[in-house]
Structures are given as structure tokens and as C-alpha cells.
Amino acid sequence: MILGQNQYGKAENRIVRITREGSTHHIKDLNVSVALTGDMTDVHLSGSNANVLTTDTTKNTVFAFAKEHGIASAEEFGILLARHFVTGLPTIHSARIRIEEYAWERIETPGPKRHSFVREGRETRTAQIRFDGTAWEIVSGLKDLTVLNSTDSEFTGYVKDRYTTLPETRDRVLATQVHARWRHSGDSAPEAGWDHSYRQAREHLLAAFADTYSLSLQQTLYRMGSRVIEKCPGIDEIRLSLPNRHHFLVDLEPFGLKNDNEVYYAADRPYGLIEATILRDGAEPRIPVDMTNL
Numbered sequence: 001m002i003l004g005q006n007q008y009g010k011a012e013n014r015i016v017r018i019t020r021e022g023s024t025h026h027i028k029d030l031n032v033s034v035a036l037t038g039d040m041t042d043v044h045l046s047g048s049n050a051n052v053l054t055t056d057t058t059k060n061t062v063f064a065f066a067k068e069h070g071i072a073s074a075e076e077f078g079i080l081l082a083r084h085f086v087t088g089l090p091t092i093h094s095a096r097i098r099i100e101e102y103a104w105e106r107i108e109t110p111g112p113k114r115h116s117f118v119r120e121g122r123e124t125r126t127a128q129i130r131f132d133g134t135a136w137e138i139v140s141g142l143k144d145l146t147v148l149n150s151t152d153s154e155f156t157g158y159v160k161d162r163y164t165t166l167p168e169t170r171d172r173v174l175a176t177q178v179h180a181r182w183r184h185s186g187d188s189a190p191e192a193g194w195d196h197s198y199r200q201a202r203e204h205l206l207a208a209f210a211d212t213y214s215l216s217l218q219q220t221l222y223r224m225g226s227r228v229i230e231k232c233p234g235i236d237e238i239r240l241s242l243p244n245r246h247h248f249l250v251d252l253e254p255f256g257l258k259n260d261n262e263v264y265y266a267a268d269r270p271y272g273l274i275e276a277t278i279l280r281d282g283a284e285p286r287i288p289v290d291m292t293n294l
């Protein structure tokens, strides 16, 4: 029997690097997978790990390199990593670095702040129409509108019990994927049309996300929903479901590097899930609480 092709490494390192130039922030968001090959017969056959650079180390290297070298482009970053792995250890012969880059577009707001982003690649627009022969109910919405504020978000003053470990923070990344459904008061098309109405609601959601100095995602949610109710007279009710896409600062101290709010691990799950309905005064809540099924 012989051992055929084999490779190993850490897959899907979700890394977010924020570069701050005064109030203008820049963001690089990558999914980096490392696969190494080399003298790996022993680890498979005899169990000796002497030639193994651990997958944990490859993960750490990705995060440390983001701090030390920055991320000029996915290609440049991948080249740096591959060269490091292959030239650093004689037992590693080749490296394959796969990178997906998620592009973010700035949310332009009046004023000097430039730290709010919406992920490129459009969200999904949704609509649900009910008609029972007399009454209509028209609910529009969107899902997977991914947004991020690289500052102006804090979270402090919450309950601490014996299981609480979360440190208070005065400056964190706030990121979410907006899922929203809003119910129209009328049963006919808004004067400017459904497309215009959709664009308006989307714009107000984004503007409120960008404008709010956030003390919690709950507070940001309320501002987003109430802005739509306030600015869109044809909408009576909006329900928002906002996953809190946690960005954890990576501890780079073990590598002698200071992480000055620059390099984050974008966690996939679990995530906080913040949901609420905001209603116009006097309106009845009719959007079902369970939003996952349209």
C-alpha cells in the first residue's frame, strides 16, 4: 500500500483587516484557505508529527501577516503566504492559498464620517401578496443586505452574572445582514411605483445604519425601522431580523504584535440574533414574527 496525494492546512480563515486614515476607513474582507504539501509520510504512517507545521499555526500566520504586511490585494497576500510556508520549512514543499474576497462599497453619507459599508453583490428583494377576494396585504422586503460599521459602535452596561465573560467595549465593529419586511398601508402601487418605494426603504435602512452611533444592535435596529416608518408614509409596519455578525479582535500578542483594532476574526456562528417590529401609531402588527418563511 502507498500513501497517495495528500495535503493539509486551515481552511476558511475569515479575516477582516481595517485600515484607518483618520475618519476614512478601508476594509479588506477575505476568506483564506491554506493547503500545504511536503514530507508528510511519517505523520500518516507512523504518527510522528515532527514535520508538521500545525494548521493552527497556518491560521495564526494568516492573521499575523495581515497585521505585519497589510492586504494590498488577494493575490499579493496569497503570494506572501505561499512564499513564507514553502521557503520557511524544508519539510513543506508546496502551498496552495485560496482566497475569496468579499467587496464592500462605502455608504456615502453627508459629513466627514467614512466608516460605513455595504457589501457588494446585491441583496435579494422579496415580496408577498395576499388577497382573499376583498382585502389585499402587500409586504415588501429584502434579505442578505450585508452592512458594516468599522467604528461608532459600543456595547457596555449589560447584565453580568456568573456566566458572563464578554468584555465591555467602547469601539467595536458592528456588522449585520439585514433581513427586513415591510407592510404597505395601501393595496395599490405607491404613486412613484413599487421599484421607487423599494429603493427608498433600502436607502433609509442604510442611511440609518450609517448615521447611528450604536449603543447596541437593538438600538440600531430601532433607528433603522423607525426611519423607514417616518420617511415612507405608505409603510405602516416593518419587521427587522439582524444577525450580529461578530468580529473578534485577534490576539496578536503571542507574536509580539500589537492589534490596534486592525485585524479581526469574522465569526460565522453562533451569532446574536436581534429581531423586532416597528409600527406606525395605531397600526396593527400583521407581519408574522417568524420571518424565515416568506
Ligand SMILES: O=c1[nH]c(=O)c2[nH]c(=O)[nH]c2[nH]1
Residues within 6 Å of the ligand: 155, 166, 215, 216, 217, 218, 244, 272
Ligand atoms: O448589540 C448587542 N446586543 C446584544 O444583546 C448583545 N449580546 C452580546 O453578547 N453582544 C451584543 N451586542
